[in-house]
Amino acid sequence: MEIQSELKNILENHNGGAFLFIGSGFSRRYLGLEDWASLLSKFTEDVKPFEYYMTSAGGDLAKTASLLAEDFHDKWWDLEKYSEHREIFRSQLKDKSSALRMEICSYLTNVDLNNPPYLTNEKLNNEVKVLSQLNIDGIITTNWDLFLEHIFPNYQKFVGQSELLFSNLLESCEIYKIHGCCSNPHSLVLTNEDYKDFENKNSYLAAKLITIF
Secondary structure (H helix, E strand, C coil): CHHHHHHHHHHHCCCCCEEEEECHHHHHHHHCCCCHHHHHHCCCCCCCCHHHHHHHCCCCHHHHHHHHHHHHHHHHHHCHHHHHHHHHHHHHCCCCCHHHHHHHHHHHHCCCCCCCHHHHCHHHHHHHHHHHCCCEEEEEECCCCCHHHHHCCCCEEEEHHHHHHHCCCCCCCEEEECCCECCEHHHCCCCHHHHHHHHHCHHHHHHHHHHHC
């Protein structure tokens, strides 16, 4: 309660609106979605056990994703269960990580936001209602799903570092998806290579975000 009182005091005495930072715990709480490790493990059914990739990567989830993507690529092209998606996505593929990206994004895009789990929980439902009515300047998130866009339909979305770095930001009513979005599979910061690229641009992104704060 002390933290809540202190935060309330800061917000009440500040002229600007708040910027929220939202991580994966948000989607786990309201949509019942997985954390990063559990999400990756969903796509190991046709390859080696998830623990194989985790231990091979020394517990590093970005490296785990890279190893999984390599094996998943071959199965995705071979198995009948992915035949429909092969026809839909084949023109969008760029490298061996593409198949895993497409399947993750397909899974997240198909989450039913009109009938989410929180609707059956009065406490959670009230929390989402209160959140949707808040007067905030914007949101920075690492989440890939579409829940924030659903709650704040009038906010403009910027996906990935490129859009954030090279767009003219109003710094009001905006959602910054700095790790990508399921609406654009190749925007996901998923693999070890993605994280290296993200870190290389980190100083530019940090400078851009500092102008907001």
